[in-house]
Amino acid sequence: MTESLKALIEACRHGKADYQDLVDRVPYARFLGIELRVQGEELTFILPKNPDNIGNPTLPALHGGAVAGFMEQAAIIFILLEMGEPKVPKTIDFTIDYLRAGLFRDTFAECRITRLGRRIANVHISAWQKRREEPITIARAHFLLSEENN
């Protein structure tokens, strides 16, 4: 299985496979409907507006948990693509600030690796809807790049 993941990432890097295949490999990412846009070497993750992800029907607003799950998965894929030896990272902790209501519209996310150590990756994730400069949520998370179970 590790080999198939490694092969898929290599294929993505060389333009022989769609990055979306990497997303669709994860059942929960399909559950949320996560998409991925690649511009040059820049990755933007998309959570398309979907009634299934609504948390507040009156506003209507997205479920904070759906946005958080989207951001966590974005970070995991981002790390996979940044690492030389891809292993599915395990979330150690995930901390999110909700800055604005997530309206019922498309949500975008970008990731920045603050530090990629041998065992721990520290990632900052920002999600927005209208403008990148006006994030609806920001999160920071730590991931374990362990050998086991991979």
Place this chain on the structure above:
Amino acid sequence: MTDSKIPYTRMDVCNRSLETVKHSRNLGMEVLSAEEEGVRVRLPWREDLVGNPDTGVLHGGAIFAMMDQAGGMANSCRLYPNFEITPTIDFRVDHLHAPTPGKAVICHAACYRLTEHVTFVRLTTWEEGKEDGEPVATGLATYTRMKIDKNGRVVS
């Protein structure tokens, strides 16, 4: 105010919020108990909630979404019989160890401090059947209080 005069229970309030929140319904969440001291909520293991297809372990995001919702319900239980909307300000989850694939998880959430504008919530999640043992995840969150009138409009 005695509980007998209120036509709905804390359990009713929690179930009502689950009914209206589509995403939580989609996750298959279920309220097990709802008391002033807190709520217990169950998230089933399901194939479509898996994060790592090689291991079958639930995605951290699914666990997070369930815990965030449970925290909101803990607020409702503390604020009962009043209704308020409590958007999350910030939420931290620590994943202590991976739950066994195929096993549901149970979250206990309690609002341990209520101020005029903010609620403070602590959460612990165990694998089902191992609630006496080590938790799989712990969480700490703050929510802001938005009081609403009879028509559901925010008043402060």
